[in-house]
Amino acid sequence: MSSKLFKQTLFDHLARVGKAVGQGHRLAMLEYLAQGERTVEALAGLTGLSVANTSKHLQQLRQSGLVFARKEGLYVHYRLSDPDVITLLGVIRRLAERHLGEVEALVNSYLLAKDAMEPLPREALLARMREGTVTVLDVRPPEEYAAGHLPRAFNIPLKELERRLHELPPGREVVAYCRGAYCVLSFEAVAWLREKGFIARRLEEGFPEWKLAAFPVENFLMEEIS
Amino acid sequence: MSSKLFKQTLFDHLARVGKAVGQGHRLAMLEYLAQGERTVEALAGLTGLSVANTSKHLQQLRQSGLVFARKEGLYVHYRLSDPDVITLLGVIRRLAERHLGEVEALVNSYLLAKDAMEPLPREALLARMREGTVTVLDVRPPEEYAAGHLPRAFNIPLKELERRLHELPPGREVVAYCRGAYCVLSFEAVAWLREKGFIARRLEEGFPEWKLAAFPVENFLMEEIS
């Protein structure tokens, strides 16, 4: 086999990974899977696609090596094959944010000015957690919280925030996080908390990235094989 | 704009980056561009594609934000827009190596057993360079060497290795590197050096990754704006 042919077939194989992340719906699925295992039906619901279509996309993801499937009874559970898939999504996001004007514009217009939420990098939050000078707030649904969350984080889903506001220690800065850099929940939580007089800001990225960076995590259920 | 629509348009934009790396020839071009600026003509020659086709691919890469173009006289010079593009290529490569059986098989069959070359990680090489217990050998063409190389590396392109073997200090371990993890030159250099009785191994990845990691680099020409 010639060097040229080798190179080309090699790159053609690598391109299968690229193709897999070359479609919006598949990226959305990967982002949901970054939270934990999901069945076909669940993903179809989350993405709004037909079950058959969802199934077909998941098989492409499987053939490109990005996800694994596990059958349990009637259900097939899909999960990320490798934590580096989260790295991949992160690099794509950063590149798009930096070089695709539309993305920056879209994010800033929809997310009420991304930077106004004073996003805090992981390392900084960890330091402040160790000092004990900050309240960490997880605004994801309880199932996702149960599958893993930041140490000593409060779990108050966005909808319940008003009702359960008294649970938060008053007078301490709050750092909210949820699923990822673009997860709307934490933006709204911060905006709302500020209205109520809290000092609040966002964690820059979400739980998957925190866990990927091998930062400390608490588990209640063992849904995840960390 | 609804959250669902926001998410979908956002992911559709991110998918443009994915699409860009979802085609073998474009991946090959990015890998060449990781070495430095190239004109359309040069890339067409390197990839074996027609100039028109090459030009079209490059424009896709530009629209996805991965490369910039600079016109100088008759020539248009393309270059990577962001060092993170090298990160992106690396993540794709690692994922494909770990999860696409074909890739592992292909690499191992063509590259005379990848692991037999005892690939040395960057950090280990740097440590040994500081100890002064190793000869670093750059087997790329002189132009690429001139645009940047590891400190105190010898530059002997593969073809001249036999003739210029005497330049290498005898009895010292040699670590060869070239353009990247799959760059054939360094594999052949190591195999050949071993035949001649040298203790030789490969740097795990290539020059672009070394530079990306902010490891020390020497420049003779200032072709690169590091």
Added chain:
DNA sequence: TTTATATTCAACTATCAAGTTGAATTCAAT
């Protein structure tokens, strides 16, 4: 065994991407 349910498969349509070819631009040099 029958029934119900989650998933996958097969066939089909419509849209999009890769590649070719020849013409159109653009810029430098005569």
Added chain:
DNA sequence: ATTGAATTCAACTTGATAGTTGAATATAAA
């Protein structure tokens, strides 16, 4: 101005991909 060379554009062919629909599988429970 005219020529020559590098690049891009436009039109076209061919093949691939996303999505729908209805049937086929596979598993658990009745």
